[in-house]
Amino acid sequence: MKIVISVDSFKGSISSMEAGSVLKRAVLDRFPRDEVQVFPLADGGEGTVDAMTQGLGGQIVPVEVMGPLGETVLSRYGYLPATGTAVIEMADASGLTMVPEERRNPLHTTTYGLGQLIIAAMEQGCRKFIVGIGGSATNDCGLGMLTALGWRFLRQNGSEAGCYGRDLAEIASIDVSGVHGLLAECEFHIACDVNNPLCGINGCSHVYGPQKGATPEIVSRMDFDISRFADIAEKVMARRGKDMPGAGAAGGLGFAFHVFLGGELTPGVSLILQSIGIEDALRDADVLITGEGRMDRQTAMGKAPAGVAQLAKKCKPDCCTVALCGCAASDAHEVNGHGIDAYFPILHAPMTVEQAMELTVTRENLALTVQQVMNLLHRHDA
Numbered sequence: 001m002k003i004v005i006s007v008d009s010f011k012g013s014i015s016s017m018e019a020g021s022v023l024k025r026a027v028l029d030r031f032p033r034d035e036v037q038v039f040p041l042a043d044g045g046e047g048t049v050d051a052m053t054q055g056l057g058g059q060i061v062p063v064e065v066m067g068p069l070g071e072t073v074l075s076r077y078g079y080l081p082a083t084g085t086a087v088i089e090m091a092d093a094s095g096l097t098m099v100p101e102e103r104r105n106p107l108h109t110t111t112y113g114l115g116q117l118i119i120a121a122m123e124q125g126c127r128k129f130i131v132g133i134g135g136s137a138t139n140d141c142g143l144g145m146l147t148a149l150g151w152r153f154l155r156q157n158g159s160e161a162g163c164y165g166r167d168l169a170e171i172a173s174i175d176v177s178g179v180h181g182l183l184a185e186c187e188f189h190i191a192c193d194v195n196n197p198l199c200g201i202n203g204c205s206h207v208y209g210p211q212k213g214a215t216p217e218i219v220s221r222m223d224f225d226i227s228r229f230a231d232i233a234e235k236v237m238a239r240r241g242k243d244m245p246g247a248g249a250a251g252g253l254g255f256a257f258h259v260f261l262g263g264e265l266t267p268g269v270s271l272i273l274q275s276i277g278i279e280d281a282l283r284d285a286d287v288l289i290t291g292e293g294r295m296d297r298q299t300a301m302g303k304a305p306a307g308v309a310q311l312a313k314k315c316k317p318d319c320c321t322v323a324l325c326g327c328a329a330s331d332a333h334e335v336n337g338h339g340i341d342a343y344f345p346i347l348h349a350p351m352t353v354e355q356a357m358e359l360t361v362t363r364e365n366l367a368l369t370v371q372q373v374m375n376l377l378h379r380h381d382a
Helices: 016-030 048-055 114-125 145-146 165-171 182-187 204-208 215-239 249-261 268-276 306-314 332-337 357-381
Strands: 001-004 035-038 059-066 072-080 086-087 128-132 153-154 173-175 187-191 264-266 285-296 318-329 342-345
Touching: 001 016, 016 035, 016 048, 016 357, 035 285, 048 059, 048 072, 048 086, 048 128, 048 268, 059 114, 072 114, 086 114, 114 145, 114 182, 128 165, 128 268, 145 153, 145 165, 165 215, 187 249, 187 268, 204 215, 215 249, 249 264, 264 268, 268 306, 285 306, 285 342, 285 357, 306 318, 306 332, 318 332, 318 357, 332 342, 332 357
Parallel strands: 001 035, 001 285, 086 128, 128 187, 187 264, 285 318, 318 342
Antiparallel strands: 059 072, 072 086, 153 173
């Protein structure tokens, strides 16, 4: 039997690749003649750098960058030398969790550190970028990132504007003469799971500004400033993006990546699945084993296990797809309509959440559960 394993991390407990390794060992202990392949799984958000770097033979590269409030922070990216790819989570450089709640205000945050990460990766030799843009503290329309990359944003008097959200209001023109030369050799693939346009009632300021500390007055100001900035940018870069679905992602980073860097915005799961090369393995797989820590109706709405399950059914309609989870909500059955044939919570006895999330307990529960699943599938196959 040919088995493909691609499990999302059980957040706070076990990583994607470690869970996959545990499952592979458990299957082969019981059925040593099976053929088992393990692939990392993530959705472009938290854990993507670790999953892809560990799963695809890369390394984590630490980099000191400017944090969202202007201070120096230790960030990182994943380097995949085989393909010259950098995997970046923007939240590692400009994330909301890096800003204390009492200091949250998108007028005073910047994406400059994200630009520094890109430069560090380019200088390492990376020419392909996979960037997850969830969890931002910013609403600067990529102003900070672009400033770090060499664009000059000028006031009416010709002086350079700053790189924070508040500085968008002062920009009158854009100078492209100093843009980093290596960018022309690079391609950017952006994991983006929202469809918000840049401006208006459904744009980044109105929808996401309040959670980043914006008052109603700040929301209105920033929506106006970003709209005006976008009009200037579209003319200078000769590329439209203001009304594009996803332009409003991460405080306008979707717009910045597309208009300034020619970036392609793709749903996170789809982008990761393309990047890990799992499709070839699924074409002749008998079983796909996937899963995550908590399974509920949100899983069916584009999260990683449903994404890989749907791909499996596309590649081979009779592939049996099983999901394992730490717990299953009452609405988890909705995943059955999205490629997952059956799901199984892995707990074998009553215990607290803390006990269930202990690494040794999770490993044991995963192994015991997958062996029982495979007992059934082998019996049916016989």
